[in-house]
Amino acid sequence: MNLSYPEIISPPIKLTYDSTSTQYQYNNTKTTPKKHHHTQLTNMVKIKNKKQLKWCLQQHAENKITIKTAANHLKITPRRFKQLYKQYKTTNTTPQIGKNLGRPKKQITPQTTKIIKQAYQKDHLHAKYLEKIIYARQKIKISHRIIHKVLIKLNYSHHQPSKQNRRKPWIRYERKHSLSLVHTDWHHCANGQYLCTILDDSSRKVLAAGEFDHETTKNALIVLKKACWKCSIQWYSIRAVLTDHGSQFCSNHKNKVDFSMHVYELFLCQKGIVHILCRVNHSAD
Numbered sequence: 001m002n003l004s005y006p007e008i009i010s011p012p013i014k015l016t017y018d019s020t021s022t023q024y025q026y027n028n029t030k031t032t033p034k035k036h037h038h039t040q041l042t043n044m045v046k047i048k049n050k051k052q053l054k055w056c057l058q059q060h061a062e063n064k065i066t067i068k069t070a071a072n073h074l075k076i077t078p079r080r081f082k083q084l085y086k087q088y089k090t091t092n093t094t095p096q097i098g099k100n101l102g103r104p105k106k107q108i109t110p111q112t113t114k115i116i117k118q119a120y121q122k123d124h125l126h127a128k129y130l131e132k133i134i135y136a137r138q139k140i141k142i143s144h145r146i147i148h149k150v151l152i153k154l155n156y157s158h159h160q161p162s163k164q165n166r167r168k169p170w171i172r173y174e175r176k177h178s179l180s181l182v183h184t185d186w187h188h189c190a191n192g193q194y195l196c197t198i199l200d201d202s203s204r205k206v207l208a209a210g211e212f213d214h215e216t217t218k219n220a221l222i223v224l225k226k227a228c229w230k231c232s233i234q235w236y237s238i239r240a241v242l243t244d245h246g247s248q249f250c251s252n253h254k255n256k257v258d259f260s261m262h263v264y265e266l267f268l269c270q271k272g273i274v275h276i277l278c279r280v281n282h283s284a285d
Contacts (some may be wrong), residue, residue, distance in 0.1 A: 047074055047097045054094045057085060108146060115140065127151060157175045175201040179231055181240045181276070182207060184224065186215045186248065196220055198227040201242070207231060217263050220248045224264075229272060240274040250277060 012258050047053050056070040060081075065073075072083040087095045115138065119130050127147040134140055134147075150158035175181045181201040193211040196219060197234035202208055208227035212219040224241070231238055242265075251262040261269075270274045 047076065050094065050097060053084070054096060056081070056193060057088045059090075059096065060085060063244055064227055101137060106146075108150060112142060112146070113150050113154075116142065116147050117173075119152060119155055120151060120154075127156070178202045178205075179235060179238050181242055182227070183242050184220070184249075185244060186220075186246070196223045215248055217245075217248045221267060224267070228273075237271070238273055238275055242276045242278055244278055250275070 034043065052074060056065065056073055057089075059072050060067065067081055067085075070080040071195045074081065084095050115134060116130065119134050119137075121269060123130065123133060125133070127144040130147050131142060131144040136144055147158060152159065177202055183199045184197065187195045187197070190244045193213065194215045195209060195211050197203070197209040198207045198216075207230060208223050208228070210219065210223045228238060245252060249262070249264050251265070265275055
């Protein structure tokens with residue numbers, strides 16, 4: 001009579017190495033697989049629209065939207081929306097947003113002022129050097145910004161006027177008089193057409209535009225001639241044109257004498273219009 005016994009599954013055997021006996025030993029301890037916690041990372045942003053927050057809280061209170069839908073609408077996590085909703089139900093008012101954000105301002109203690117004053121009277125150096133000297137001598141970390149504030153308060157330093165105002169950014173439109181400079185460039189539209197536009201630098205008025213199947217010099221000249229004719233009749237002629245280094249506006253390959261007149265440039269020369277080429281990564285549109 002043949003008896004079938006159930007298969008016995010032995011626990012996994014782990015082979016370890018014993019450095020004292022220089023032999024391998026068997027470890028029959030059962031190993032548990034590691035659990036991988038997959039956390040969903042979301043971009044935490046500030047809630048800028050108070051009306052949207054109020055609407056989401058009211059809709060969720062009336063069971064019209066879920067927590068996840070409201071959180072996705074506000075671009076926050078569901079946990080954050082739960083916190084706001086709890087505060088909304090407790091106070092019956094919309095939570096204030098955009099206030100009391102960031103780290104609280106750190107007050108400068110008299111002891112810190114005394115340390116900075118003694119260090120300056122001994123070395124007479126600026127804030128960056130005093131920060132390193134104080135840390136090297138007393139192992140106290142004081143930011144150079146705090147040191148600079150204390151030095152100004154003690155009349156040991158002063159503000160630099162060149163660093164107080166906002167730095168002037170690159171300005172695209174800076175001409176004072178209309179038609180002293182116009183911009184022109186090509187744009188690929190969503191319908192597959194190519195748009196060529198001529199824009200006044202001072203007033204930002206569109207002087208002429210046209211959609212074409214291809215970006216060619218011929219089509220660019222059609223728009224330019226239209227703008228020149230319109231301006232000469234209504235106002236006065238164009239003084240200068242700003243374009244990029246595209247092959248529709250200029251010739252990038254010069255000949256042996258380092259001169260090659262393009263058809264577009266030749267038309268500008270005949271009309272007495274100055275041709276200005278913009279820098280790289282500074283489009284003319």
